[in-house]
Amino acid sequence: MDKKLLRPILLYEYKNGLKAAETARSINEAFGPETVKERTVRWWFKKFKNGCENLEDVDRTGRPTEFNNNMLIQILDSEPGITSNDLAERLKVTRVTVKQYLRKIGRLNEVETAEKVKKVPDIKNKMKSKRTLQMEILNTKELVLP
Template identity: 40%
Template sequence: MEDLNYHVIYEYEFHRGTSAAETARSINDVYGCDVVKENTMRFWFQRFRSGHFDLQNKPRGRPEIKVDNEKLKAIVEADPSQTTSEVAASCGVSDKTVLIHLKQITKILREKNRRAVTLRPRLMAAGNQNIG
């Protein structure tokens, strides 16, 4: 069953005056153990008490970071002596994001001087090898 369907049940039970704990037990009895946790019910009931009856889940998690891998590749190939910090600053992202995207475009960083280098096909086939 989709989350929205459960949320309708939550709201229904809230309006009936059922407690969060009792609602969680009832739902788990009908739909299976641990379909909903009591803490989740408390969260939803608190939302309803605050007057928020929007049943859609709020977006959460990390925002999607968009780095154009082709642009990143061009930046690195234009000046391979740049550090990850310099590349990150020119792209407007964090060093970690640059590292993730460099790995995606088969680039790695030498640990000694943290400069970008291209992986050789032989090393790519062997997996993650320490180059340094």
């Protein structure tokens, strides 16, 4: 049940003098189990008792979400191998936030796979650079014959 439909019922039951437990039981019998928890009814009854009968959601403080899913999807489509760190930097959010939204849109696995691929060392290049370094060392050392 939508909470905006539930709140007037709670106010009505409060005004009729019902207890929170009775109200929760009555609503759950009428609309189905787990429609409302007794704790929620108690919270609203306390609010009504303190004189607040406003049934609307109150604006809360805190940082508003400014994340753009469309931008995330657009970047993923244009750069398939991008990592979560790169996405976080580009979207100016944390890596955790990026991963949360990737999970929501069902594309977390594709980014994690790209990150694993980037971690695999390129053996040929490492061996080549090691050989080059060894050759440079040999070329710079003076050969001393006994």
